Amino acid sequence: MTIKNSFKQLPNDRGYFGSFGGRYVSETLMPLILEVEKEYEKMKDDSSFKEELSHYMKTYIGRPSPLFFAKRISEDLGGPKIYFKRDELNHTGAHKINNCMGQILLAKRMGKKRIIAETGAGQHGVATATVCALFGLPCIVYMGEKDIKRQSPNVFRMKLLGAEIRSVKTGSKSLKDAMNEALRDWVTNVRDTFYIIGTAAGPHPYPAMVRDFQSIIGEEVREQILKAENKLPDLLMACIGGGSNALGLFHEFLDDKQIEMIAVEAAGHGIDTGSHAASLSGGKPGILHGNKTYLLQSNDGQIDEAHSISAGLDYPGIGPEHSYLFEQKRVQYMSATDKEAIEAFQYCCNLEGIIPALEPSHALAVLKKVAKNYSKEKIVVMNMCGRGDKDIFTIAEELNIKL
Amino acid sequence: MSERIKKTFANKNKKLVTFTTGGDPDLETSFDILKTIINNNIDIVEIGMPFSDPMADGPTIQESSTRSIENGTKIKDIFELVKKIRTLNNEIPVILMGYYNSIFNMGIEEFTSKCVQVGVDGLIIVDLQPEEDADLYLKAKEKNIDLVRLITPTTNKERLKTILNNASGFLYYVTITGITGQNSANLKELQDSINLIRSESNLPIVAGFGIKSREDVENISIFTDGVVVGSSIVNIIKDNISDKKNMLEKIDLFTQDLKAGTGS
Numbered sequence: 076m077t078i079k080n081s082f083k084q085l086p087n088d089r090g091y092f093g094s095f096g097g098r099y100v101s102e103t104l105m106p107l108i109l110e111v112e113k114e115y116e117k118m119k120d121d122s123s124f125k126e127e128l129s130h131y132m133k134t135y136i137g138r139p140s141p142l143f144f145a146k147r148i149s150e151d152l153g154g155p156k157i158y159f160k161r162d163e164l165n166h167t168g169a170h171k172i173n174n175c176m177g178q179i180l181l182a183k184r185m186g187k188k189r190i191i192a193e194t195g196a197g198q199h200g201v202a203t204a205t206v207c208a209l210f211g212l213p214c215i216v217y218m219g220e221k222d223i224k225r226q227s228p229n230v231f232r233m234k235l236l237g238a239e240i241r242s243v244k245t246g247s248k249s250l251k252d253a254m255n256e257a258l259r260d261w262v263t264n265v266r267d268t269f270y271i272i273g274t275a276a277g278p279h280p281y282p283a284m285v286r287d288f289q290s291i292i293g294e295e296v297r298e299q300i301l302k303a304e305n306k307l308p309d310l311l312m313a314c315i316g317g318g319s320n321a322l323g324l325f326h327e328f329l330d331d332k333q334i335e336m337i338a339v340e341a342a343g344h345g346i347d348t349g350s351h352a353a354s355l356s357g358g359k360p361g362i363l364h365g366n367k368t369y370l371l372q373s374n375d376g377q378i379d380e381a382h383s384i385s386a387g388l389d390y391p392g393i394g395p396e397h398s399y400l401f402e403q404k405r406v407q408y409m410s411a412t413d414k415e416a417i418e419a420f421q422y423c424c425n426l427e428g429i430i431p432a433l434e435p436s437h438a439l440a441v442l443k444k445v446a447k448n449y450s451k452e453k454i455v456v457m458n459m460c461g462r463g464d465k466d467i468f469t470i471a472e473e474l475n476i477k478l
Numbered sequence: 479m480s481e482r483i484k485k486t487f488a489n490k491n492k493k494l495v496t497f498t499t500g501g502d503p504d505l506e507t508s509f510d511i512l513k514t515i516i517n518n519n520i521d522i523v524e525i526g527m528p529f530s531d532p533m534a535d536g537p538t539i540q541e542s543s544t545r546s547i548e549n550g551t552k553i554k555d556i557f558e559l560v561k562k563i564r565t566l567n568n569e570i571p572v573i574l575m576g577y578y579n580s581i582f583n584m585g586i587e588e589f590t591s592k593c594v595q596v597g598v599d600g601l602i603i604v605d606l607q608p609e610e611d612a613d614l615y616l617k618a619k620e621k622n623i624d625l626v627r628l629i630t631p632t633t634n635k636e637r638l639k640t641i642l643n644n645a646s647g648f649l650y651y652v653t654i655t656g657i658t659g660q661n662s663a664n665l666k667e668l669q670d671s672i673n674l675i676r677s678e679s680n681l682p683i684v685a686g687f688g689i690k691s692r693e694d695v696e697n698i699s700i701f702t703d704g705v706v707v708g709s710s711i712v713n714i715i716k717d718n719i720s721d722k723k724n725m726l727e728k729i730d731l732f733t734q735d736l737k738a739g740t741g742s
């Protein structure tokens with residue numbers, strides 16, 4: 076297929092990125108989802124909405140996040156100049172809050188009285204609980220039982236912020252099932268409830284809306300890198316769960332054709348073991364959670380359980396825009412195993428004094444491998460989309476250290 | 479349009495529709511359950527295609543889907559089940575109910591061809607609304623399979639038009655905002671909604687979700703053309719999982735009682 080003139084115009088009015096996306100939900104939800112779309116389209120161009128969002132982005136989240144030259148890692152790898160976009164310094168410690176702030180302002184303007192969310196790593200849950208506390212709305216977070224165990228610091232943070240955590244015990248007891256449960260809640264409480272989806276997936280307009288709220292990452296990078304280097308980056312890198320931090324970084328640059336992009340899926344124990352979360356490398360198109368996209372599934376169309384050491388990447392699907400960018404070959408999709416991610420995690424702690432979340436550690440693991448392909452004048456920007464405080468127990472367990 | 483569905487609604491008797499998940503708890507028992515149901519002159523059977531992520535279903539039907547999948551049921555087995563039912567009864571409409579991924583994964587052409595081969599009359603796909611159902615609708619229409627449209631308490635007048643356009647067979651009214659197996663509807667609101675739909679369409683209207691007992695059947699069939707009972711039957715399967723004889727006896731009595739509740 077030929078690359079079209081612009082990647083930035085999508086989705087179309089039915090929510091499709093090529094053949095991916097759309098709206099596959101219960102009829103009960105359809106009127107509400109159409110209303111969310113209508114309201115979002117209105118807000119997008121509303122100057123008071125933009126001003127309000129921008130105000131909170133600056134004064135509450137702490138944007139713009141810095142662009143940091145990772146000198147020691149660059150030197151150690153002996154290749155390109157590596158920059159980290161430090162979204163881990165945002166309030167609550169990840170990129171997730173960029174999206175939550177946008178969605179809660181929308182929910183408020185729509186007069187919604189109750190907020191629900193799903194969470195895997197707990198970062199989206201914490202970010203949602205945070206904005207709910209900020210605006211005084213009740214917050215219910217669905218979280219898989221397995222994730223509640225492995226991300227206990229975030230569970231406690233959510234509770235401190237006043238959110239109610241509902242443990243999900245069905246299926247794989249992780250992110251996929253939390254999303255099922257959130258959708259069941261929404262369909263039951265459709266009239267007063269707003270569902271803040273945490274990644275660039277779900278029924279239209281969510282994939283586009285979440286991407287738009289995250290796109291501030293790439294917009295800042297353009298300005299910051301021009302200031303620092305007087306030119307644009309050659310390569311952008313990010314990890315992929317559902318794909319929101321990656322799109323947040325990439326979207327701004329999709330039409331800068333000379334810029335390469337690599338997104339990193341979680342290979343878990345290895346793609347060939349079948350125990351992974353790499354939907355593009357190991358899945359095929361299907362329909363789940365409101366959209367048509369690549370999914371890990373059996374020959375019979377039953378959704379498989381994903382595996383990743385990183386709760387935020389442990390999801391058998393991916394946002395529809397990524398499925399499209401994958402088929403168009405605009406973004407290259409690679410993967411890193413649990414083990415490689417842990418190594419990269421430690422590497423980053425030691426060389427840069429940054430404790431990264433396990434999610435961006437996946438991106439760093441691949442960057443470590445590909446750096447040698449780029450010469451010294453090249454510039455790479457990697458999205459450091461979250462900090463690792465939440466992961467220290469998982470890491471300790473993997474390294475057999477008792478805390 | 480399916481001839482069997484048309485014939486079934488040719489008289490004005492209130493219809494009783496049952497839902498059970500195909501292959502729950504296993505294929506053989508599932509067939510025996512359907513046989514028991516059909517022998518009680520139930521009007522239409524809906525067979526659920528088990529799916530790993532049934533987002534519109536409450537715990538009862540979720541668990542039945544899981545039991546079926548864990549016992550190895552594949553979508554092709556559901557077609558075999560329908561084929562076997564047709565050896566018993568060639569009149570009763572059989573509807574497959576499920577999620578779109580099961581169809582998309584098999585391919586719309588192959589799926590609908592199999593429906594014709596084994597004698598499936600209609601499809602209810604919970605996560606496929608008019609905005610997305612064109613591909614399936616066209617194939618189904620070509621093969622005289624009814625793609626049954628869903629209407630819910632949140633459906634407004636404008637959407638109702640979209641839904642009724644191309645609707646065939648009958649209409650499925652979801653009585654509550656929620657998932658299967660939960661609360662029952664408010665009768666007054668339900669009646670108002672049904673009346674509104676009647677003013678826009680001549681298709682028969684069947685109500686489902688939250689209909690649990692003979693009493694519910696009696697109350698709701700007064701102003702609908704039929705009712706669907708699912709979770710209450712599936713609960714009998716679950717509660718008698720280790721005693722098949724007892725399970726079938728209870729389903730036999732329960733469905734007789736439900737049928738009596740329709741007054742027809």
Ligand SMILES: Cc1ncc(COP(=O)(O)O)c(C=O)c1O
Nearest residue numbers: 198316317318319320387434461
């Ligand atoms: C720090 C961090 N990075 C990445 C992700 C994955 O999500 P996404 O691909 O939408 O950025 C998560 C999800 O929880 C996360 O917490």
